[in-house]
Amino acid sequence: MTPLNKIILVIAGPTAVGKTDLCINLAKKFNTVIISSDSRQFFQEINIGTAKPSKEELDMVPHYFIGNKSIHDHYDVRSYEIEALSCIGDLFKRKDLLLLTGGSGLYTDAVVNGLDEMPIIAPEIRQELNLLFVKEGIAPLQEMLKKLDPDYYENVDLQNPQRLIRALEVCQGTGKAFSEFRVRKKVKRPFKTIKIALNRDREELYQRIDSRMDKMIADGLFIEAEEMYPFKNRNALNTVGYKEIFGYLEGEYDKDEAIRLLKRNSRRYAKRQVTWLKRDEAYHWFHPDDINGILSLVQDYRA
Numbered sequence: 100m101t102p103l104n105k106i107i108l109v110i111a112g113p114t115a116v117g118k119t120d121l122c123i124n125l126a127k128k129f130n131t132v133i134i135s136s137d138s139r140q141f142f143q144e145i146n147i148g149t150a151k152p153s154k155e156e157l158d159m160v161p162h163y164f165i166g167n168k169s170i171h172d173h174y175d176v177r178s179y180e181i182e183a184l185s186c187i188g189d190l191f192k193r194k195d196l197l198l199l200t201g202g203s204g205l206y207t208d209a210v211v212n213g214l215d216e217m218p219i220i221a222p223e224i225r226q227e228l229n230l231l232f233v234k235e236g237i238a239p240l241q242e243m244l245k246k247l248d249p250d251y252y253e254n255v256d257l258q259n260p261q262r263l264i265r266a267l268e269v270c271q272g273t274g275k276a277f278s279e280f281r282v283r284k285k286v287k288r289p290f291k292t293i294k295i296a297l298n299r300d301r302e303e304l305y306q307r308i309d310s311r312m313d314k315m316i317a318d319g320l321f322i323e324a325e326e327m328y329p330f331k332n333r334n335a336l337n338t339v340g341y342k343e344i345f346g347y348l349e350g351e352y353d354k355d356e357a358i359r360l361l362k363r364n365s366r367r368y369a370k371r372q373v374t375w376l377k378r379d380e381a382y383h384w385f386h387p388d389d390i391n392g393i394l395s396l397v398q399d400y401r402a
Contacts, residue, residue: 105191105290108397109207110200111376112297113369115307117387119152121297122200124390126160131194134183135164136210137201139338141179142170145327147320148340150311163190170327170335175261180209191290196397204375205262211294213286220272228264228271233332243267248276254378256371258342258364261334293400295393296382298373308365316358320344339364 108129110122122133135141139149143166151165163186168174187210190197201207208214231239240263245252247270255262266277273280299307312320324344327336331345343364347357376382385393 104195106196106397106400107187107199107211107288107290107292108196109211109292109294110198110297111204111207111295111382112202112387113304113372114150114202114365115311115369116297116299116304117307118200118202118297119150119156121387121390121393122198123152123156123159125393126198128394129196129198131196131198132161132163132190133198133200134186134190135162135201136179136183136199136203136206137165138176138179138203138206139335139340140165140201141168141174142166142335143168144170145323145335145341147315147318147323148338150315170330170333176205176209177214179206180214183210187290196401202372204372211288211292213288215281217269217280218273220268224268224272225264228267232260232264237263240264240267244270247271248278250276251278251281254375256368258337258339258368260337291400292381293397294379294382295396296376296384297387298384299386304369305366308369309362312358312362312365315340316361320361321347321354324348339368 140151269277324341343357343360
C-alpha cells in the first residue's frame with residue numbers, strides 16, 4: 100500500500116466512556132497498535148489519577164505514548180505532534196491501520212490536522228502570568244481571558260492553567276484575541292483519518308464517572324496525590340484528579356468534600372470534552388458497545 104492508503108482510526112470521547120476496552124478490542128481485530136493522545140497519561144509518575152490502562156491491558160496489545168515522559172520534563176503539544184508523527188511513520192511501515200485515542204482533543208487534532216502557527220511572544224509576559232498563577236491561583240487568569248478573548252473562554256478547559264497562560268500571553272503580546280490566530284487550517288497528512296466519537300446517555304456516563312472515581316480512591320488515589328504534592332505546580336499535575344486532593348492536603352476542606360469535588364469536576368470535564376468533539380463535524384458518533392457499527396464504518400472507508 101502507498102502512504103495515502105494508510106488509515107488513522109481516531110477513537111475519542113469523554114472520560115470513563117469506555118475508550119480503553121473498545122480500543123483493545125479493535126486493535127485485536129485489526130492486528131494493530133494503540134497510540135495514546137491523552138496528555139495526562141504521558142507521565143510515568145502518575146497512574147491512578149490519569150486512569151492509565153492496567154498492566155494487563157497494556158500487555159494485550161502494544162501501546163505508545165503511555166508513561167513515556169516524566170512530570171519534570173517540559174512537554175507540550177508541539178513536541179507531541181513531532182514525536183507522534185515520527186512514530187506513526189515508522190509504524191505504517193508494517194501496519195495499514197493505526198488506532199489513535201485519548202481524551203485530549205488538542206493533542207489528537209495536532210496529529211490529524213496540525214497546529215496553527217502562533218506569533219513569537221516575549222518570554223517576560225509568560226513569566227509574569229506564571230507568577231500571577233503561583234501567587235493568586237487560576238481565577239485571575241480565567242477572568243482576564245474572559246475579558247480579552249470571550250470566544251476562546253467559552254471553549255478552553257478553564258481548569259488548565261497552561262492553556263490559559265498560552266492564550267493570555269498571545270492576547271497581551273499582540274493586542275489581538277488568541278482565537279484570531281486559531282485559523283484551523285488543516286495540514287495535509289499522508290494518511291486517511293476516520294474519526295469515531297463515543298458517548299453514552301448522560302446519566303449512565305455520570306454514574307460510570309462516579310464509580311470509576313470510587314475505584315481510583317480505593318486503589319490509592321489519595322496516596323498517589325500525596326506523593327506528588329511536592330510537585331503540585333508542575334503542569335502535569337494541574338488537572339482534575341489531583342488538584343482537588345491538594346486542596347484537602349492544604350486543609351481547605353475535609354476528605355468527603357474532596358471526593359465530592361473529584362466527582363463533580365470529572366463530570367464537568369467530561370461535558371467539556373463532548374462539547375469540544377461536537378464542534379468537529381467529521382466525527383461519527385457511536386455508543387461504545389456498538390463495535391459492529393464501527394467495524395462496518397471502517398470497512399466502508401477501506402472499500
